[in-house]
Amino acid sequence: MPEQNQRGKGSKGKSLFITFEGVEGSGKTTQINMLHAHLLRMKVDVIATHEPGGTLIGEEIRRVLLDPTFKQMHPMTETVLYAADRAQHFYEVIKPALDAGKVVICDRFIDSTLAYQGVARRVGMEGVQNLNEWITDDLYPDITFLLDIPYRIGLKRLQERKRSLDRMEDEESSFHEQVREAYQTLAKFYPQRFVVLNGTEKPENIHHYVMQEVTKLLG
Numbered sequence: 001m002p003e004q005n006q007r008g009k010g011s012k013g014k015s016l017f018i019t020f021e022g023v024e025g026s027g028k029t030t031q032i033n034m035l036h037a038h039l040l041r042m043k044v045d046v047i048a049t050h051e052p053g054g055t056l057i058g059e060e061i062r063r064v065l066l067d068p069t070f071k072q073m074h075p076m077t078e079t080v081l082y083a084a085d086r087a088q089h090f091y092e093v094i095k096p097a098l099d100a101g102k103v104v105i106c107d108r109f110i111d112s113t114l115a116y117q118g119v120a121r122r123v124g125m126e127g128v129q130n131l132n133e134w135i136t137d138d139l140y141p142d143i144t145f146l147l148d149i150p151y152r153i154g155l156k157r158l159q160e161r162k163r164s165l166d167r168m169e170d171e172e173s174s175f176h177e178q179v180r181e182a183y184q185t186l187a188k189f190y191p192q193r194f195v196v197l198n199g200t201e202k203p204e205n206i207h208h209y210v211m212q213e214v215t216k217l218l219g
């Protein structure tokens, strides 16, 4: 596993960069909404955003990435499109907010690309990491919450939403299981930044653990 030049959980600046990761249907959106609302009630200067997307240009890139008709997309094309989305999002949204001392909550970031493209698509960790570190000037989140669930539970949740699956969701279960394992490996290698939470627990309980960690960092 390549070295990461991280800000890490110990770096208490005024700004705070929080990311949520996990397979489809792991409950990231619910947790992000709960955390965002909680921090707003605490009068914290906070924004919630997401990848792919989060900017006008990014939403266009997202549309291309998730279009189920683009089955022929090469893993390299996919990797650089996620990176292009990240570049726009990073310089338009994330960096200005952190520079202004805000708390930024982001649904997915570099760990998604490491797990989905680096491992499950077999593009390779080092290439993905070099490309993304070049884009973000080596910036990693202060803390990353991994909502860990077996993919079959995530898939069940997706099916309950009753909309058709996008290009990534439509991948085989084995692909998503590889993503889950890749996340677990990343969490093991970078424990200074990762917090692994059991995504099958009640949302209120998960939120409680999230708040415990975030409160520590807010000081």
Ligand code: TMP
Pocket: 024, 050, 051, 052, 082, 107, 108, 109, 110, 112, 113, 114, 116, 117, 168, 169
């Ligand atoms: P979402 O459903 O969480 O909005 O994410 C859209 C899909 O994009 C999801 O299947 C995960 C995938 N993804 C990657 O494969 N690589 C990435 O770098 C990111 C940010 C997302």
